[in-house]
Amino acid sequence: MIEFQNVSFAYEKDRYVIRDLSFRIEKGESVGLIGANGAGKSTVMKLILGLLQGEGKILVDGTEVRKETLGVIRRKLGFVLQNSDNQMFMPTVYEDMIFAPLNYMMSHEEADRRVDEVLARLHLEDLKYRYNHKISGGEKRMAAIATILAMEPDAILMDEPTSALDPYNRRIVINTIRELSQTKLITSHDLDMILDTCGRVILLSGGRIAADGPAEKILKDRALLEANRMELPLSLMGRM
Amino acid sequence: MNKMQKALHELSEMDELAARSTPLHALHPAAKLITTIAYILVTLSFNKYDLSGLVPMVLWPVLLFQISDTDVRSCFYKLRIVLPLVMAVGLFNPFFDREIILRVGSVGVSGGVVSMITLMLKGLFCLMASFLLMATTKIDNLCAALRSMHFPSMLTSLLLLTYRYVGVMTEELAVMTEAYHLRAPGQKGIHISAWGSFLGQLLLRSMDRAQELYSSMRLRGYHQHFHFAANRPFNGRDALYAACCILFFLLLRFISISQLLGGLFVR
Numbered sequence A: 001m002i003e004f005q006n007v008s009f010a011y012e013k014d015r016y017v018i019r020d021l022s023f024r025i026e027k028g029e030s031v032g033l034i035g036a037n038g039a040g041k042s043t044v045m046k047l048i049l050g051l052l053q054g055e056g057k058i059l060v061d062g063t064e065v066r067k068e069t070l071g072v073i074r075r076k077l078g079f080v081l082q083n084s085d086n087q088m089f090m091p092t093v094y095e096d097m098i099f100a101p102l103n104y105m106m107s108h109e110e111a112d113r114r115v116d117e118v119l120a121r122l123h124l125e126d127l128k129y130r131y132n133h134k135i136s137g138g139e140k141r142m143a144a145i146a147t148i149l150a151m152e153p154d155a156i157l158m159d160e161p162t163s164a165l166d167p168y169n170r171r172i173v174i175n176t177i178r179e180l181s182q183t184k185l186i187t188s189h190d191l192d193m194i195l196d197t198c199g200r201v202i203l204l205s206g207g208r209i210a211a212d213g214p215a216e217k218i219l220k221d222r223a224l225l226e227a228n229r230m231e232l233p234l235s236l237m238g239r240m
Numbered sequence B: 001m002n003k004m005q006k007a008l009h010e011l012s013e014m015d016e017l018a019a020r021s022t023p024l025h026a027l028h029p030a031a032k033l034i035t036t037i038a039y040i041l042v043t044l045s046f047n048k049y050d051l052s053g054l055v056p057m058v059l060w061p062v063l064l065f066q067i068s069d070t071d072v073r074s075c076f077y078k079l080r081i082v083l084p085l086v087m088a089v090g091l092f093n094p095f096f097d098r099e100i101i102l103r104v105g106s107v108g109v110s111g112g113v114v115s116m117i118t119l120m121l122k123g124l125f126c127l128m129a130s131f132l133l134m135a136t137t138k139i140d141n142l143c144a145a146l147r148s149m150h151f152p153s154m155l156t157s158l159l160l161l162t163y164r165y166v167g168v169m170t171e172e173l174a175v176m177t178e179a180y181h182l183r184a185p186g187q188k189g190i191h192i193s194a195w196g197s198f199l200g201q202l203l204l205r206s207m208d209r210a211q212e213l214y215s216s217m218r219l220r221g222y223h224q225h226f227h228f229a230a231n232r233p234f235n236g237r238d239a240l241y242a243a244c245c246i247l248f249f250l251l252l253r254f255i256s257i258s259q260l261l262g263g264l265f266v267r
């Protein structure tokens, strides 16, 4: 579904933050992208979405990410931003949710139907007509996920979906992610969440892949994680 | 809540006011837009000394406040910043135009004073009318109405983006003033020495956020123009409303109510 072929990227000349990166994510896979602050996780997401252009080749569903293909590619991808405040910009949750469907020339009735269906699936019916500035951080994150699901994307990218959430809301978000059948790429420092939601983990370090494999295996490797300024997931600590 | 957060709250309150359902909200946005523009044009067309002709124009906004169940105080509260600016326009008239044109008892009133009051009222009335339009019509619907009147899509999208962007900027301002005051306790306002860096930061931060917002819109299929939900068709009731209002304005403009009333009592 998503493939990187020798991708490099620098924000400033010659200061590469992504170096010769290659990996492949199959359809239906759930992949956790982990790494220290500044390792390049968000940059990888922006490259996939075509918000940044680097060297090398990126394929989404077999199509190369290029200026001309952005329309087709973005339609297949749903991106949940790290900061939901920057994602929800319409007055109400409902208006935000129909934004993408209407842009994709869907009829109003069809968009409404999708909104109701997604809200029911996430048990968020109460949020529909709420004002974005009057809902809590946790509700806003859930609403942001709902707006993306209303697009019915083939793959979902989430940048730190559990950051700044309290344990209760964090649990709700995790359960929601687990239920999604789409291809998923999730960045986070919350390794317990990654363990709960992803079968595979890619560990980035200085813009390169430091490890790639089953979540159970990589997240158990204390030495590897500590070398990358991370700690074992709490749930695995007892088992060591 | 600090001052800025309050300002932000007020801004989003307009969205909420506009989302209520009253007979006025139910009217077609185009009908309300046309009548508001007509009202403003008629109000501005009064002669600068025609105070007695202008005053009855207040009837329309007063009526709308009633029908739309909008709090007059909230109007004045929200307009408190622009109102003085608009009203200040006529402030110098009394100094230039000293000819006495009216006598109240033994006190002579100069033309400058009359024209000052007229100008102030014109400003006030126009602001009230605009406020009522915004308080009874969602910005999206208004833009959709403009679109259907063949207003360029670029402009309506720009209008909407600006409307939303002001919110983003206020939000950043709220966060920054808070951070500033935490480090400068007991200080009122922001010290002049910090203005430069403060404004620079504000611009950068709100640009960053605007950039993110814009990316998020593009990622969801936004392409240069908004797909406003189409308004329902303009019906007979909307036309009747617009026609009645405009007729009412013209009556007020060309038939002097005060003279009519005066005529009733002076026989």
Ligand SMILES: Nc1ncnc2c1ncn2[C@@H]1O[C@H](COP(=O)(O)OP(=O)(O)O)[C@@H](O)[C@H]1O
Pocket: A011, A012, A017, A035, A036, A037, A038, A039, A040, A041, A042, A043, A044
């Ligand atoms: N807009 C930018 N301009 C310049 N450098 C940037 C920009 N955004 C991120 N960087 C740098 O790129 C590197 C990777 O950033 P990022 O992908 O955001 O890391 P992560 O999401 O893993 O924390 C960091 O060193 C960061 O300082």
Ligand SMILES: [Mg+2]
Pocket: A041, A042, A043, A159
């Ligand atoms: Mg990041």
